[in-house]
Amino acid sequence: MEYVIEAKNLSKSFRSYETRQGKKIFLASLRRKYYTQKALQNVSFKVKRGDIVMLLGQNGSGKSTLIKILVGILHPDKGSAKVLGITPWEERVKLAWDYGMVSGAHNQLFWNLPAIDSFNYVRGIYGIHKKEFDERLAYFVKILALEDVYKKQVRTLSLGERMKCNFVASVLHLPKIVFMDEATIGMDLPAVLNLREAIFDMRDKQGMTFFITTHIVDEIKALARGVIIIDKGRIVFDGTRAELQRFFGSKKQLEIRFNKEIREKDYARYGEIVEAKKDYLRLEIEADALKSSKISELLNNDEVTDYNVSDPDLAKVLARFYKLNREKRHKR
């Protein structure tokens, strides 16, 4: 099996400080409290060629730090990593030929020039043949609807338009891996949908690997094949999206509509009540319990007008996941 990313026990700390508050602003700013922030702690994982892996985590969990180490900008304190067989921080320039980086926090375009100039810059840096460049650009311009955008000065573009152009500038050289750090920020819905299509297309035709961080649940649902969750610098989950949804057991959501107003306490025996209001009830129950006579009896009741069975909502799964880890940390 070909792995394009292999990280082993990566750790990284930052020394930082908090400025103490006080009425005398100048004196207060001199009173600094230094502390060491552990951004990454023994992070190990592998990513296969052609995978679309989502790196998830709350703000400040270490996602961006991990990506910066994987592209060679930051040096880890300890641990090892190979990206396309290269140790990133030792051979950053060599590795950079073969990856693309799209970041919502960093503009990759020349601010005062039209976006097409930034694309031509990329063409020059990577030595892309004119014919190939024109074909690739035409493809991205069409799929991301950039016809009226890419010849305008970047500073006049909206955030979403800039992000689309940033994406194009980062993948024009058809890299083997694309790192996307909150890269769809500000994009409109059609663009996001088209971008997903482009990602699958590039993955299928070019065998590209995508390593993506996002907080947008729809994106995780649509793109993720693999999911890595990082919390306070530690990997707390590494598996598939389906495995993540099964993480809390094989529970299902059962939504029921009644033809009358219900009393919550009458339904507690069927499972964990997630929501109950007026004629609506949402239960969380074990998948096996769905076939039980108790549930059949409930659903066949004349008072039930409609029902639906679904997997737990991913957003809520993630929120519970984060909460659970926070509680574990506090106990420690």
Next chain:
Amino acid sequence: MHQNMIGKYLVHARFIIKRRLAFKLDMALLFGLQIISPIIMLFVWSAVYLATQTNSINNFTLLQIATYFFVVAAVNSMAPDISWGILGDIKTGGTFSVMTKPLSYLKSVVFAGSANFVFDAMTIGAPILILLYIFTGTALSAYSFALFLLAVLIAFALGMMFNIILGYLAFFIVETAGVINIYYFTIDFFGGWLVPLNLFPQYISSITSVLPFQFLYYFPAAIFSHAITSAQAIGLLSVAAFWLVAIGILTWGVVFAAKRHVDAVGV
């Protein structure tokens, strides 16, 4: 197919110039400023010569003073003021867009500074020297002109290294605007931008003559205005060579140490 090692930096440099050309009015104003600054100096020194009722001060005539300050303006226009750009990159994360491409940040900075040097030499420096020749008739022998060009290259190389050091300090202390301003004040005074160094009292001249700052403005301007002879200029080249090596080692040390500090700021 990978771009060749030099080619990618030439592309980078070309786009840096293209970025500057986006603001043509600003460029024209800067050119005007470079012309006005020696004219103001000329007025000031004319007043000094008139007040002292003399034709020369320390064997320096008013025509030589005029020549000196126009050459200083020409050299100043070509100075690689890249420290502000590096500082801005580090403070705002601008290093990121270079470091996620197959480019060395240091080399991209050096190539961008060199491109600006060539561009400024063609658009501001050379026109100033041509105007100087037209209005004063000041001309150099081929030998002196070759020495002058060498002096300009030394000024560029030293200025580039000073600017890299000042810019890279931001990797350690983040905000270096104060240090950069102190540097410019220092080179204005000890480099000969404000007053030709040969007009200073002996006790100051003895200090400036061993410092590297004289090579930033005074040395090329003094060659052009005949404040020093060709033989004296050759003698000063050995001092310049010493400082090029010394500042070069310091620059290498700062850049090497900064590599580990990229994580503190800058991305």
